[in-house]
Amino acid sequence: MRPEDGIGVPLTLVDNSGRRIDTGPEEVVFGALRLSRWHVHPVAGVHAAFPGKAAHLVKINYDLRIDPGAPVMRWFEIGFPLADRDSTVVAAVPRGATEPQPATSYALSRNLEFVPVDNSAALVHIPPTDGPVHVYGASGDSIRWLHVAPGRTGVRPGSYSAWIVLLTPGGRTEQKFRLTARFEPRLADGDDFHPVPKSTEFSISLTESTRSPLVEAEKRGGSGVGLPRPSPRVFICYAHEDETHKKKVRDFADLLRESGLDPRIDKDQEGPRTEWDHWALREIREADFVAVIASPTCKAVGEGTYESTGHPGIRSELGVIRNLLQKHPEWRSYLLPIVLPGCSTDDIPMFLHPATMDHYIVEALTRTEIEYLLKTIRATQPWQGWGQR
Structure with a gap:
């Protein structure tokens, strides 16, 4: 066709x-x-x-x-x-x-x-x-x-x-x-x-x-245009708290996308049926950075105090992150705790070191509010440590 x-x-x-x-x-x-x-x-x-x-x-x-x-x-x-x-x-x-x-x-x-x-x-x-x-x-x-x-x-x-x-x-x-x-x-x-x-x-x-x-094709000197430089790929890990929180996460992903980054989020996954834990493992390993969106459920899952059987996505994703971090502690610089409006730094899981490492507070979903995060991403060499990317 x-x-x-x-x-x-x-x-x-x-x-x-x-x-x-x-x-x-x-x-x-x-x-x-x-x-x-x-x-x-x-x-x-x-x-x-x-x-x-x-x-x-x-x-x-x-x-x-x-x-x-x-x-x-x-x-x-x-x-x-x-x-x-x-x-x-x-x-x-x-x-x-x-x-x-x-x-x-x-x-x-x-x-x-x-x-x-x-x-x-x-x-x-x-x-x-x-x-x-x-x-x-x-x-x-x-x-x-x-x-x-x-x-x-x-x-x-x-x-x-x-x-x-x-x-x-x-x-x-x-x-x-x-x-x-x-x-x-x-x-x-x-x-x-x-x-x-x-x-x-x-x-x-x-x-x-x-x-x-x-x-x-012409014999021409000077610089030409080939393919674009790789855009930093950012996997977004978040809990489906409620529709308000999910919309904020989608708006945050849009801000990254409109800023030239390549965000990956579950809502963009196409297909009639997906093995979500396999999808999360693949996306996390292929990402240059992982943005972990702080929320009460994210904190509870990350610290092992979540007792329900709900929220399988965040449980699977944080499990992958914790295991990879245990094996590659130097990867911690590529984990970016994000605090969106309505949440606080108290919602960041302890294993992400909220008191001793940087976190990123987004007080409003605007380009100005994520500028510090964008500077951090652009100033950091994307992660190359898995050995089989």
């Missing part, structure tokens, strides 16, 4: 009657992310450092469609993980930026990087952005763009475009992708819904690109 056939994923809210694994939550669809026709160009003149590979310059067109009367959207993210892991994305634009950006044109270098040029005849053109755009994809097996609303008016519906350089084994005729979508609407107080991620698989033809105009 090809993007021009109408590939898309719905923007879906579910009520808060349970996790996605339940059959009970009611779904409400109020829009969609849909792909338009992609343009795939074969690339000639590639540097000899890519033997046996074929390069393709790909323009990605996608539409954000929001139904009339739907809530405005704080941000939306569209992603394209590769299903064939012997292929890779080696460059992507637009680049990540925390401020609106002017229109930019690029040429393609022999090293398969986008080189900014002041040339209206250049093949690659990126229109101006009206808000921050963050890009994730340093691993090369996926690429994601996060569009953030510039104000309370929400992200603009309509058409967007991006470009990637795709490197595949020579002779490959088709490339499989997964289209992923995440978003955060600005819901009214009291609305008992939250968004869920959706995805679908599709493929693009690479043989048809032989009928597209050939792109000749």
Whole structure:
């Protein structure tokens, strides 16, 4: 199936009657992310450092469609993980930026990087952005763009475009992708819904690109644009105290995401059924930092005084954290105790050393209030100690 056939994923809210694994939550669809026709160009003149590979310059067109009367959207993210892991994305634009950006044109270098040029005849053109755009994809097996609303008016519906350089084994005729979508609407107080991620698989033809105009890579000096630098990945560990607390945690995750970080939280997990303890172990080990959200239940579980059988998620996650910390005590600097509005430092579990190590009090869910936390994360080399990341 090809993007021009109408590939898309719905923007879906579910009520808060349970996790996605339940059959009970009611779904409400109020829009969609849909792909338009992609343009795939074969690339000639590639540097000899890519033997046996074929390069393709790909323009990605996608539409954000929001139904009339739907809530405005704080941000939306569209992603394209590769299903064939012997292929890779080696460059992507637009680049990540925390401020609106002017229109930019690029040429393609022999090293398969986008080189900014002041040339209206250049093949690659990126229109101006009206808000921050963050890009994730340093691993090369996926690429994601996060569009953030510039104000309370929400992200603009309509058409967007991006470009990637795709490197595949020579002779490959088709490339499989997964289209992923995440978003955060600005819901009214009291609305008992939250968004869920959706995805679908599709493929693009690479043989048809032989009928597209050939792109000749250019011999250009100077710095080019490849993949973005890795964004710090932050796993968020928290107890499901009540809906008010859960919303604060989601808003905190949004602040990290809008600041260019890559937060991981259970609400973003897609799928009909999940082994949550295995998911937590994998996410914690793959994270650069772990943010532990203080709360009464978090403290009780962390200190062994919680006697109920409820809250299996926080019990599993803190169990993993305690065991890893026992084996790697130097990891403690990558555990970030967070105190959100409504909680206090007394809600931090003792094993996180609330009196003798830093903790981060967020008195309001604003960018200013997390600035100290962001500086700490950006000034700390991400954890590299597991030995098998």
